[in-house]
Each structure stands twice: as structure tokens, then as C-alpha cells.
Amino acid sequence: MVMDVTSSPPDTKIKSMMSSSSSSSIITMHHDIINTHILTRLDATSLTTAASTCSNLRHLCTDKHLWQNICTSTWPSLMDPTVCHVISTFPNLHRSIYSDAFPALHHFTFRSNLPSLPPPPELISAVDILYKGKPVFSRVRRTETKKNWFLSSALWIEMVEPGELIQTPVKFVRKEEEFMRNLEDNLCLSWILIDPIRKRAANVSSRRPVLVRRHWLTRDVEILFAVTMAGEMQRSTETVQCLIKVTCGGKVGSELHVREVNLVMEDREGGYVNGKEGVVILQKAMEFGERKKVDEVGEMKERFERFMSMIKERRERKHRRERARDAVSLIVVFIVFVLFCCIAGF
Secondary structure: OOOOOOOOOOHHHHHHHHOHHHHHHHHOOOHHHHHHHOHHHOOHHHHHHHHOOOHHHHHHHOOHHHHHHHHHHHOHHHHOHHHHHHHOOOOOOHHHHHHHHOOEEEOOOOOOOOOOOOOOOEEEEEEEEEEOOEEEEEEEEEEEOOOHHHHHOEOEEEOOOOOOOEEEEEEOOOOHHHHHHHHHHHEEEEEEEEEOOOOEEEEOOOEOOOEEEEOOOOOOEEEEEEEEEEOOOOOOOOEEEEEEEEEEEOOOOOEEEEEEEEEEEEOOOOOEOEHHHHHHHHHHHHHHOEEEOOOOOOHHHHHHHHHHHHHHHHHHHHHHHHHHHHHHHHHHHHHHHHHHHHHHOO
């Protein structure tokens, strides 16, 4: 979960603090004082603003330890040794991963004229779930992408082992509407996919839930996060959706527990995209997608609802076509039967 990095002092305050005579007075301070008492208190946005004021501060604000602290406090999963090793190969270390993973991923432009990128041997998933800003679940998973089963079957990444239960501090209350609203308002999820070969990453989660619902049969709580992106032109994967589902269970009065956290990719027909196509789409999103700030609660939900409406409309059209074909087939069979009867003399 990406924590809110816009709640710190506005950029204008940072700029005014660093300008004119104030700038010179700050620069005369010892670097350790600036690092320890000023820069460590700034978020990523403010650090970037401070770095643009002068060359001295630019050098201080790009310190790798500052960005490492920002990244690991925002996404605790990035403390995993596997991820740390991969980030150490990125051009700007943790600054690179931060610029790729924050804020929201926007990839709606087709680039069909570009050659296909060779798939990486693996994708690394760094997943964090936070409730009211506090970590509930952090895990890293490596997914091999060159296995036949992965290439030919649906792109599916599971973060929780079968039978494993992750306890949360969320109380299961009897008032369902209030309970669902609490999850929508306070639960956050980040799913950072990392390509260790091309040194790129992307956050394929909407961070806030786009839908919280009860499963009609099991009555489990399902929390959905989704990001829509461009796919392959003139195919069912022209537009796709990375859908993350968190499945929870529990009893009224006890704590909610998580038992499934998985990612799939859906196409416009509502079918699952296979691993071979999915990796290509994800690579293009990492490489060419923009990162923009959005109204997480509103805009991401709206995109999810539009995508689900598109799936529903396409399914209904397909169903109408199939019914029309069935009707035509019945008519043809009836006509053939009548002709046969006439010829046979019945």
C-alpha cells in the first residue's frame, strides 16, 4: 500500500524555504544536520521539489538511504533480500523503483510498431496489504515465465499458500454495510511487479478497493483491486484488466483472516489472458506506461465499472448471436425435414 505522500507540507512551502537567502543559510549547515533533521522528515514529493532548488540540495536529496527509507516505509515488502538485490541493479536504485511504482499506472496507448520485448525469465511480485496505514501482510514471490504451464495457461499469481490464514486486526461486525464501508475506506493493497532484466517495475493495483462484496455461495468477503491497461490491437486483449482478489473469512465478533491473494488478467470477453500474452502486455505497461496521480476512490472505481460493463455487453451480444444462430439452425432443419417428407411422399 502506497501511503499518502501528499499529506506533508505543500511543495510551495518547500520552494519558499529553499529560495533566496533561506537557501544560502541552509546550505551553510553541515550536511549531516540537513540529512538528519530536515530531509528525513520529507516525503518523496517534497524531496523532489527540494532537489530542484540548487545543485547542493540536489546531491543531498538523491541520497540512496533517503529513498530506501521512503520505499521500505511505503512498501515493507521491498526489505526482502531478493528484492533488495534486484533494486541494487537499477540505475537509480530505490529512486528508480519509486518512480516506477508510484503513483498510478496509466497505459492506454498502443505501440504496435515497436518490436516485442524478450520475456524475462521471471517476474517478481512484491505485495503489501495495509489497514489504516499499518502493515497486515507483506510478501515477495518469484514467478518463472518460461515454463510451458505458465505460457499456455491463464496468468495467475497466488501469494498465499493453500491452507494458510493471515490474521488481520479488522473486526467482523454484524452490520454488513458498515463493515464493507470500513474495508473500502481503510484497506490498501500494493502489487509491484518487477522485471529484473529490463530494470523496470509497475504497481498493478488500484491501491484502494474498487469493490467489496460477499460471495453468493461461501459468504466469504471478496475485496477487489483493479487496473485497466492497453493490450494487443484488434484482439480480445485490446483492453485488459489486472484484477487482484483478496478473499477473507471469519465469524462475527472475531478478526477477519485472509486466505487468498491472487492476481489474474482479464480480456474484454471476460476470459483470462494466458501467461505468454500477459507478460508481453505487462512489459509494455512497465516500459511505456505513464505514472499519474488519480482520485483513487473515484477514478479507479469508474474504470473498473466501465470494464465490467463492457464485458457484460459483449457477453450479451455474443449470447444474442448464438441464439440467432440456433434459431436459424432450427429453421433450416425444419425446412429440410419438410422437403424430405414431401419428396418421400409422406
